[in-house]
Amino acid sequence: MKYHKDIFEIIFFARGGQGAKTAAEIIAQAATGEGKFVQAFPNFGPERSGAPTKTYLRLSDSPIRTHEPVIDPDVVVVLDDTLIDSQDVTFNLDKKEALVINTTMSEHEIREKIVNISKAAYEGQIYAVDASGISLEVVGQPRPNTVILGKFIQVTEAVKLESVILEFRKIFEAKIGKENCEKNVLAIEKAYDTI
Amino acid sequence: MINKTYKKLALTGGAAAAEALRQIEPEVMPIYPITPQTPIIETYAKFQADGMVDTEIIKVESEHSAMSAAVGASVAGARTVTATSSQGLALMNEVLYIASGLRLPILMVVSARALSAPINIHGDHLDVMGARDAGWLQLFSENAQEVYDKTIIGMKLAEKVNLPIMVIMDGFNTSHSVENLETLETEVVKKFVGEREAINPLLDTSNPVSYGPVALQNSYFEFRIDQEKATLDAKEEYEKIAKDYEKISGRHYALFEEYRTEDAEKILVLTGSAAGTAKVVVDHLCDKGEKVGILKINLFRPFPHEEIAAVLKNAQEIIVMDRAQSIGTKPPFYTEIISSLYQAGEAKDVKSYVYGLGGRDIFQKQIEDVFMGKVDGQYLNK
Structure with missing residues (x-):
């Protein structure tokens, strides 16, 4: 799936401390490296560990001037599937648009939960990936925030997988060591390869 | 000549300010943290700890002290910068007037934020508007690019006209948003801002001077008239410096x-x-x-x-x-x-x-x- 809108807009739904801001910034840096224009900012609500958060990301081929929050996303990424019980994550997400979600639930279950909150059937695409499971298996820790980027890139082709991996290494190699960094890269690649 | 070897980066507004300051490399930076300004001084303190800049960072116990230390450093002749927001700017208030009255070219980056009460850490312009009669120049920015550019322009302007300046960005909206910007080569920035040529610095012991005198009914009025004239004249200097900046950056900021x-x-x-x-x-x-x-x-x-x-x-x-x-x-x-x-x-x-x-x-x-x-x-x- 490819998007040709002037500005490609994404909302990350997560909980405070899950690293959605880091995930959005990795994509932003990767896209900048590819010569694109970007904007990434958190919804500036009260940030408390565990509380629902929203992070916005814009990608474009020309400079981005608006500073309004994203209200009509092209893609929504959900890092924690319990959020769909309380947040209207598919708001303004249309038929040809996509929800990328970290979950082990079936598509049917996800759609039922969405109807409960948004009071209307969601007609867009759903791309479920067990990012927490992959992270636990490959890295040994349940850190879905960067793993889910693999799926996000596969679905949107918004940036190249290589750019994201390059950026991940740049940010994390010194912080977590080469071995751990490569495990994370492997997990991103694994999420990218899921069907 | 436009500098073609620019780099396109993605930085928050706060990091963009810190990057401009890194290239300017002030001699003294008194700091006290407050949201949403903290990332600026935090980032700069890291540059200093990594040995990238030779700046004396003075960690003080309040914003009142930060501005007081800035006044002391600037009077001594040092290129001086600091940063603040909201209650911090309000706490500095009395010293702001001293900085401008003494005609000190201090640059302060302000990540503009609401004032209490009720407590609110988010962006608006109440703090900087509260300081609009303090005799400081005030320059607003739209995005991270402008924060970077106007920090450089602002430093040069302040030292040219001997008046303090606030370079203002929107708290959070700009200070915490990652956006693209192009930066200049450090040597280009250093050459543009030059060295501070302090008039009558206090530490020039072979030419002793006194700062902070009393000026009563017979002269206070004239000091204020002079200060107002210098401030109004700064408009023309701003335009000249903005034009010079366009020559090195390709970006022009009119009044x-x-x-x-x-x-x-x-x-x-x-x-x-x-x-x-x-x-x-x-x-x-x-x-x-x-x-x-x-x-x-x-x-x-x-x-x-x-x-x-x-x-x-x-x-x-x-x-x-x-x-x-x-x-x-x-x-x-x-x-x-x-x-x-x-x-x-x-x-x-x-x-x-x-x-x-x-x-x-x-x-x-x-x-x-x-x-x-x-x-x-x-x-x-x-």
Whole structure:
């Protein structure tokens, strides 16, 4: 799936401390490296560990001037599937648009939960990936925030997988060591390869 | 000659300010943390700890002390910078007047934020508007690129006119948003800002001077007249420096930015991050055949009355959006614009709206409604 809108807009739904801001910034840096224009900012609500958060990301081929929050996303990424019980994550997400979600639930279950909150059937695409499971298996820790980027890139082709991996290494190699960094890269690649 | 070897980066507004400061490399930086300014001094302190800059960072116990230390360092002859927000700026208040009265070229980056009470850490312009009569130059920024550029321009301007300057960004909206910007080579920036040539520095012991004297009925008045003249003259210096900066960067910042104002029947006056949002609205409305434009304030102190009136006199409708109140009277930008027009003999109806207090989001749709006269009341709080 490819998007040709002037500005490609994404909302990350997560909980405070899950690293959605880091995930959005990795994509932003990767896209900048590819010569694109970007904007990434958190919804500036009260940030408390565990509380629902929203992070916005814009990608474009020309400079981005608006500073309004994203209200009509092209893609929504959900890092924690319990959020769909309380947040209207598919708001303004249309038929040809996509929800990328970290979950082990079936598509049917996800759609039922969405109807409960948004009071209307969601007609867009759903791309479920067990990012927490992959992270636990490959890295040994349940850190879905960067793993889910693999799926996000596969679905949107918004940036190249290589750019994201390059950026991940740049940010994390010194912080977590080469071995751990490569495990994370492997997990991103694994999420990218899921069907 | 335009420097072609620029780098396109993605940084927050706070990091963009820190990057400009790294290249300027001030000699002294007294610091005290406060949200949403902290990332600026945090990032700079890391540069210093990594040995990238040779700056004396003074960690003080309050903003009052930060500004006091800045006054001391600047009087001594050092290139001095600091940063603050909100309550921090309010706490500095009495020392702000000392910095400007002593004619000290201190640069302060302000990540503008709401004032208590009630407690709110988010963006608006109440803090900087509270300091608008303190004798500081005030320069507003729309995005991370402008924060970077105006920090460099501001440093040079302050030292040229011997007056302190606030380089202002919107707290969170700009300070915490990652956006693209192009930076210059460090040598280019260093050459542009040059070295501070302090007039009568206190540490020049072979030419002893005294600072902070008493000036009573016989001379205080004249000091104030001189200070006002120096501040008004800074407008021309700003324009010269902005032109010189264009030569090295390709980016020009006039006293204010005119966006599609030529032939515009309606002109919206505003500043900060909302100006970017408003530009998108203007493009959209112009595409539909509306004649609308924007006048974005860059230099707020000194205020360019004549130049602004010359642009606004051609508009049929003028709208002003303030991100602050001036409780008990009309909002700050609004009263300035009314004054500009009246002084130019152009008494016009001007609409006034207040938006974004305490970090309230502003959407393109709201600005479109403002242009189309669809908003009831003066507050864009819906």
